[in-house]
Amino acid sequence: MGNVSGNTYGLTILSPIIEDNSLEICHSMELRWYLSRLPRDQGSPFAQLSSTYLARLVVMDDVVFVGLPACEEHLKSRYLVFETNFDGDLDTYLRRMATETREFVDAVWGHCAGFPGTGDVGAFVSYMKKCQVETTFFFADVNDGSVESTLEALRTQSELAHFMEKHQGTPAAELQREFGRFLERLRKTPSLPRGGDGSQDIPQERRPHD
């Protein structure tokens, strides 16, 4: 099935954005504004939707004119593109969107035509499936784990490297004990925060070329 690779699901949704000429600020503009202020790190609604690896929201204004001899044409509506890659099945994910990230879903899809709200979870799931487009080809480099186990693995890798460096030259008996303690600590260490905690970021002003 085009949307699935191993444990991972690749969801692509195109939701037409409401056109309303009577508004002072149109829906697509409000939507962009909202998205620009939405946190992208551990404060993101997708951190809450914990099975999400990478997700994007794009306001697609129009198709592209590639130049003669191609013909110029235009879309009659703008579309909100939602591309997400997550563990597990589609229904669970959509249901969780409606129940665990209601405010975000309402704020975003409230600008889209035919959105039934998040009050009726079933109606929301049907709405999203109506907007779903079939992925023709989906590639996933790593598709057999889960977000949780991946974050744990990343934490483990970094803790282990520190342990190994610190205990170079430690005699075997003592090392064995220390390693036992290390494993204990590792079990209790929380894995990396989903979305990152911004601790390693450089402020945008100092990254002028991005």
Add this chain to the structure above:
Amino acid sequence: MTKIDVSDIQGFALKGYNFPHARYLLLELGEAQAARAFLLKLLDVITTGERWDVNKKPMSTVNIAFAYRGLIQLGLPLASLLSFPLEFQQGMRARSDILGDTGKNGPQNWDIVWRGSHVHAWLGVNARSPGALEDCCSDMMRLIAETRGARVLETQDACAISVGGKFSTQEHFGYTDGFGNPDFKGAERGYVPGQGKLDELGNWQPLATGEFLLGYADEAGELAAAPIPHLLGRNGTFMVYRKLHQNVAAYRSYLDEKGAQYAGGKEKLAAKFVGRWRDGTPLELSPDQPDAAIVADDDQNTNFTYGDDPAGTRCPLGAHIRRVHPRDSFGFNGGLVNRRRIMRRGLPYGEYIPEGQPVKDSDDRGIIFMVLNASIFRQFEFVQQQWIEYGNDAHQGNDKDLLLGNHEGRGKFVVQGTTDPKNPPFICGGLPNFVELRGGDYFFMPSLTALAMMATNSVDPR
């Protein structure tokens, strides 16, 4: 078959002279007419790429290259100026974020001459003896005075390190340098296996000329971006100049400390940092001890691949030479490597203190490191940003090159190992900056034709 006109190309771009003495004059150009008059006189003495007869090697050589501001000062037409690649127009200082030249390596720590915008040109003099160097430099000073075409902001001396009474290719950390400069089509010197690119049969072939000279096809089957008109760029190239201060005391004490903990011993650990023993023997060919015979044999000393060492147990995955010249380690027939090669020139500067004698990091010593390539962005900047200051392509995450990386006290380097007690896995943490950038810039090294056009104010941009 590429036929290149060696009499039109500056010798510095085509070959390493292997002269032990050098002085780089950093010039601010005078008013345009005077500067052009200076260039006109210089044309008579610029060293080209023509081959020297066996007993007729000159005692000294002269070459020139221009920073973007120098080209503006010379009065090149606006359309030509704007056609130069963007990174060259911006200059190296403006690209510090991209290159990782921040913190200790940031422009605020550079030599004063490099912090301003006055370095317009680089005049490179190489010589076989101190006397020849002085003679040639006085000639240059005379030309400058006669024409009033420039002002010398600063001179930078460099000199090969003398070991056992003979000039060597060693640098201040004790490594023998100078292997692996890329072979390219049309260059007249003999090709050395390991310096070019690998073909499908595993043989070494020279790289496309256009990787190192403008106006020729490059490895992607295109001409690299070059200024207009065509004659301005053709047979020219771009040069990156970086003054790399070396913290020899920090290096020696780090090596002593970690070398004592490493079961293979200090010399082997030093070899693991780089991928070659300090005498130049490649670890891939001789993992257990240095081998002078291999070093002396051009058919061997850079003739190896990493295909048999995927786990880095002979040459660590993050070792310096493996990072900057991955050879076959990315697969795909070298497609990811062949457009990232750089031609290196350079000489050490400052007093050499042999091992065992006291040395201070505050002393002025290091290496003047110059890179020649057709595209600064695609070649030098890429290697610097992705392979030196980052480790993803080497599968080493964010770990930086041990010798050149801007670690700021926090870096680490992993030595992969085996069950051989002399070759254990080992982690070197707490890396300081062994090398600090003290200045530099991007330069354009024109052909003789282009120099003549510039000197006679006849650059016509269409």
Add this chain to the structure above:
Amino acid sequence: MTNINGKAYAMNAITPMKPWKTPILKLIFFILGAWKAKQKDLKNLSFIHFARWVCIRRTEFPRLSDQQPAEDLRYDYLLFFSNFNGTWNQYIDAFSAVLYQGLDLIWRWSERYPGSRPVTGFKRYISLVQFDTDYYYNVYPYSATNDVKAALRVRDALERFAGTSQSLSTAEFEKAWLEFQIAVAPDLGSTGIAPVGT
């Protein structure tokens, strides 16, 4: 810059296709799906977390209400979404250099596609058809796909070793610890921020 989150870059591209070409492309994707060797190339390139292609036929743009006008299009559209590591230039250089056949096979059906070699014209086309991301979330911003794969290998090795480590004798532990270190030593790179995009 909203196309980037940590080490990942979100590229979106849309290209028009004459409708009679779409079934050909779908067939090609079907074959690619079964052609594991070509996918192995993508995995070995190790640049991409997730990527997908979506063919939208001209009548298939979702329509949710009668107020929304129906689309009246001449072309079908190929949408491409990639989550990759590295800079924009590095990514395109790499694909143009080593996977040009695959790229051409997929995009030759799109109007005005110039081919993936030489790369300069290809980059110009991509700039034309690429559109920017408004919001990008990355669960592990400090980890490239290489980092993730390395971490998974380390975790697996640790699980195998940890199980027995405490019950071994000291001498056995010493030997096992050495073997464990050897196994994980290639995969201990640190994670962190990405180099500046260029």
